[in-house]
Amino acid sequence: MGRPGNIPWLWPDCIAIFAEMTSDLKALIGATAKAAGFDVMRVMRVDAFGIEPGERLAAFLRQGRHGEMDWLATRAEQRAHPTALWKEARSAIVLAKNYGPSSDPLQLLADKGRGVVSAYAQGRDYHDVVKSGLKQVARALADAASADVKVFVDTAPLMEKPLAQAAGLGWQGKHTNLVSQEFGSWLFLGVILTTADLPPDAPEVDHCGTCRKCLDACPTGAFIAPYQLDARRCIAYLTIEHKGHIDEAFRAGIGNRVFGCDDCLAVCPWNKFAQAARDQRLTSKADLASIALAELLALDDATFRAKFAGTPVKRTGRDRVVRNALIAAGNSIDPGLLPGVTALLADASPLVRAMAVWAARQLCDASAFAALAEKFADGETDPHVKREWARGDDA
Ligand code: B12
Missing domain, CATH: 3.40.109 (NADH Oxidase)
Known part of the structure; x- marks a missing residue:
């Protein structure tokens, strides 16, 4: 100039x-x-x-x-x-x-009777x-x-x-x-x-090197290549953003994650220098880290809103979170959860009913499942829920 x-x-x-x-x-x-x-x-x-x-x-x-x-x-x-x-x-x-987080979030995944909410x-x-x-x-x-x-x-x-x-x-x-x-x-x-002109800082460069821990950690294979995510396969997308039924191919991989997923983040070697959050507003509801599945299955709209008030979970709504909890219940293989699951076979939401059928299928033996089908399947009008009952027949 x-x-x-x-x-x-x-x-x-x-x-x-x-x-x-x-x-x-x-x-x-x-x-x-x-x-x-x-x-x-x-x-x-x-x-x-x-x-x-x-x-x-x-x-x-x-x-x-x-x-x-x-x-x-x-x-x-x-x-x-x-x-x-x-x-x-x-x-x-x-x-x-x-x-x-103050401890490794992956440890929470071991208790299959509890649904895990991601750290964020x-x-x-x-x-x-x-x-x-x-x-x-x-x-x-x-x-x-x-x-x-x-x-x-x-x-x-x-x-x-x-x-x-x-x-x-x-x-x-x-x-x-x-x-x-x-x-x-x-x-x-x-x-x-x-609109202010401020002195810039230098850009950062990539320090991932040859590491591929995050890519290998994804339970649903969401990484198409390094640096490329297919959101449709990401557990964060499936459990939070996806409004419809979750494809059967992803249900086992979801495990007991009921809201978001931390796996790819938690295995990152750079976390070795990380410290626990100092802003207590982001951590103060630590009792939400993992929640008994029996409690999640029993949530109605009012109890859901009260439990998750002020958190990101609330925006996703009761039906989707209960849908996710039913997947976790099915994956738990704990027949103790069956009463909570069967109570949802007549839920007002088809999203919930469909996953209740799937979860019941995982937790019952064939004759108990047939008895449930006799009681609930005939009156079902929703095509997705009907398909879940029929899937049970095929198995
Ligand atoms: C849409 C969205 C999602 C979607 C899609 C995620 C995604 N990766 O895009 C879903 C619902 C899956 C999601 C999940 C999560 N999200 Co989100 N999300 C967003 C949002 C709103 C937009 C992101 C976006 O633009 N995606 C579009 C695609 C094209 O972007 P991308 O995947 O980053 O694509 C880049 C790379 O692929 C790269 N790339 C492609 N090819 C190649 C090749 C090479 C060689 C290289 C170097 C790069 C490269 O270039 C692309 C453009 O930058 C941002 C907020 C915002 N406005 O930015 C938050 C944001 C990214 N999310 C956030 C968080 C916390 C999460 C979760 C951790 C939550 C959780 N625990 O469940 C997960 C993480 C999952 C993951 N591994 O990404 C934080 C991330 C903070 C951070 N440190 O980066 C953000 C920034 C929100 C915030 N304000 O803090 N999220």
């Missing part, structure tokens, strides 16, 4: 003053982020965000790997690049909150926790710089993981989530876009 001809002596000074102002601003953002409970903060210039993430998103959608998550496809063009979402944006401030969903909904922190930081920035700001966590069309990598907060691991040398695989992300 050339110097303005009439004031050549002023130009380097202006740059120096501007640089000082923006790094002061960055220091202020960093301090506010810390006070707001964030564990990491990095900055990138949005014009440094490449086209590759958008192209990979397009390929993911073309292959239908998003399943029923139509919201990923409907605003894909905006999602591809931060300036497509907000043309005036100049910098992205990427913030992260550590939600590291055991405390207060991270959308609320992260968003309130982002708003605090954004307000401080807007006041100090008279800049426009917008805050994002999850729900807006923005690719948070590649943004975080470009800002230097970590790298997208082979399990596709962001990994940090300091916090392992246990970070929630949030983004502030702003």
Whole structure:
């Protein structure tokens, strides 16, 4: 860039003053982020965000790997690049909150009589926790710089993981989530876009090396290749996002995971440096880590809402969570759960009835199952539930 001809002596000074102002601003953002409970903060210039993430998103959608998550496809063009979402944006401030569990979440899977809720969903909904922190930081920035700001966590069309990598907060691991040398695989992300020009941090590089632990750990074979997930096979998708019946091919692999899955994250060797979350809001409902299946099977709408109030589980709704608990009950091979299962054969939700039939099939001997079929199958009108009863006949 050339110097303005009439004031050549002023130009380097202006740059120096501007640089000082923006790094002061960055220091202020960093301090506010810390006070707001964030564990990491990095900055990138949005014009440094490449086209590759958008192209990979397009390929993911073309292959239908998003399943029923139509919201990923409907605003894909905006999602591809931060300036497509907000043309005036100049910098992205990427913030992260550590939600590291205090013990290995995989240990919970051994008790087949209990349903396991993944680490991210055991405390207060991270959308609320992260968003309130982002708003605090954004307000401080807007006041100090008279800049426009917008805050994002999850729900807006923005690719948070590649943004975080470009800002230097970590790298997208082979399990596709962001990994940090300091916090392992246990970070929630949030983004502030702003019209302010802030000094950027250096991007992070991939430190996965030849490791493929996360790829091999997936119980349902959701990784098509390193760095590529088919969401339709991912237990997080199946148990949380998928509204319909869960295909029989995935039921055994789901095991006793009733909400989300931590397996690919929990085996990441970089977790050796991770610490337990310090924000108690994300961990205070530790009694939700694993829940007796008998209790989950007995949930009606009111008891479900009371139990999961304020957590991400509540948004998924009682029927889908009971559907998941029935799969876990079927996999438990514990006939003690049969009364809870058979009570659901007449449930108002076909989603629940269908899985109750499947679970009963796993827990009963042939004659007991035939007796249940005689009592419940004839009156069934829903085609999916009828198919589950018929599957029992074939077996
Ligand atoms: C949709 C979604 C899901 C979907 C799809 C997951 C996915 N991998 O895309 C489902 C429901 C399955 C899901 C599950 C989970 N999610 Co989610 N999810 C999202 C969401 C809303 C969008 C992600 C997205 O854009 N997907 C689209 C595809 C195209 O992206 P992708 O898989 O990352 O694709 C990239 C790679 O494949 C890569 N790639 C492709 N080929 C190659 C080749 C090479 C060589 C390389 C290097 C890269 C590469 O490029 C693509 C573009 O970056 C984000 C929030 C957000 N707005 O970003 C949260 C988010 C990713 N989820 C999050 C969490 C916590 C989870 C779970 C851990 C929850 C749980 N315990 O059950 C699991 C993890 C499962 C997993 N291994 O991904 C966090 C992750 C935080 C982090 N540290 O990364 C996020 C960022 C939310 C947040 N604000 O914190 N999620």
